Amino acid sequence: MPADVTIRPVDGEADFRAWREVRVAVTPNERVAPLEEIIRGVKPDDRHLLAIVGDAVVGSGHAGRASRKGHSWVMPRVVPSFQRRGIGTALLHELVAHVQALGFDEVDTMADDPGSVAFGTRFGFYEYDRQVEQIRSIGTEPWPTAPAGVEIVTLAERPDLTRELYDNVGTQAFEDMAIDSPLVVSYEDWEGDWITDPEATFAALADGEAIGMAGFNLDPDEPTRAEHALTVVRRDWRGRGVAAALKRCTLAWAAENGLVEVYTWTQRGNADMRALNERLGFTYRTESISLRSPIPLKLPA
Structure with a gap:
């Protein structure tokens, strides 16, 4: 982990607000749940982290049991101006250690851009599914x-x-x-x-x-x-x-x-809903890649 970075658990409403602000910065085109919805949705096996440099929160992490039966989930995020400094790697290892302690031998995550896919691939993540985003002007x-x-x-x-x-x-x-x-x-x-x-x-x-x-x-x-x-x-x-x-x-x-704009995500196999959206005037914008890796992670070269 970079010497100037501190990673610690989220503790209290102010930390959850900072955690949320990282997500807004990293995914500006996506809805981020309101603060009270995030706090209300925390599960007993969840782990939320903050990455801090000086007095600034520059990254966040979330890990726990996935909604899909038998699966775990991790999501490290780093604000754009602090990416490629090893902060994402440090968050990833902390999060994977958490789900490993819960008894999982595999872990899932998602990547919305080629750089994030490449980052995951370095640690042994591979694509197992993808979703597409369809948007429509009102x-x-x-x-x-x-x-x-x-x-x-x-x-x-x-x-x-x-x-x-x-x-x-x-x-x-x-x-x-x-x-x-x-x-x-x-x-x-x-x-x-x-x-x-x-x-x-x-x-x-x-x-x-x-x-x-x-x-x-x-x-x-x-x-x-x-x-x-x-x-x-x-x-x-x-x-x-x-x-x-x-x-x-x-x-x-x-x-x-x-x-003025609405958007929706559909899984790769949901052709009927995609076709309905197309008939209603939706067009395609991005894809989100679902990634999975065995635990322990592969060490990058």
Whole structure:
């Protein structure tokens, strides 16, 4: 580790605020959860780190159990002006040591640019999946007509639907995701992390039962953009235009509430959702590479 760098655990709200500021600096095009959402979402096996040079926080780290069953996760980040000084390497080793102590023999991370992919490759990480980002500018967006027999409401209007959406719609989505192991999401995580903005989340109903949903995670730093949250339709209602109507509702809501850009991420195997987004006018911007490595890490040459 560079002699002028101190790495220590996050301790308290002020440290979490500094941790968040690093993420904003490293991923300026992405939504970063508000401070209270980050703190609320900390799990017992999580480890959050700060990298400090002098009085400045120049890097951060996060490690713990992944949402996918049986997997662990690390994410070192260094602000651009302090990259290529060994700080990322020091953070990476601290984070991997943590998940190794939890009993894992493999670890996952993600890289959004060639430099980050090259950094991971030096330590034995290899690509096992990738996601693509689709974006759309917001213009004049008419409200759609729902398919026959379907009613669309917001969760702000019907907060009682949150549990039903989890039980009957969300769990199917997690089972059907094009990923290499099941996604494990508790109801508490669903309520706190997956439905962050009820006024911008739409539910589709048929005969009074929840059959689909779509919405936004609003951006506290850039209020004119938002990330699409989960879009899903119950299996027996797929292919009937419900997903398109729900997504058109989100676009109309975006136009009425001053958003100028929305974006979404889809896994490599989710061709149906990508095709729907294309029909709705989304274009492609970036890819995010999912990386995995055995533990212990390979030492770089």
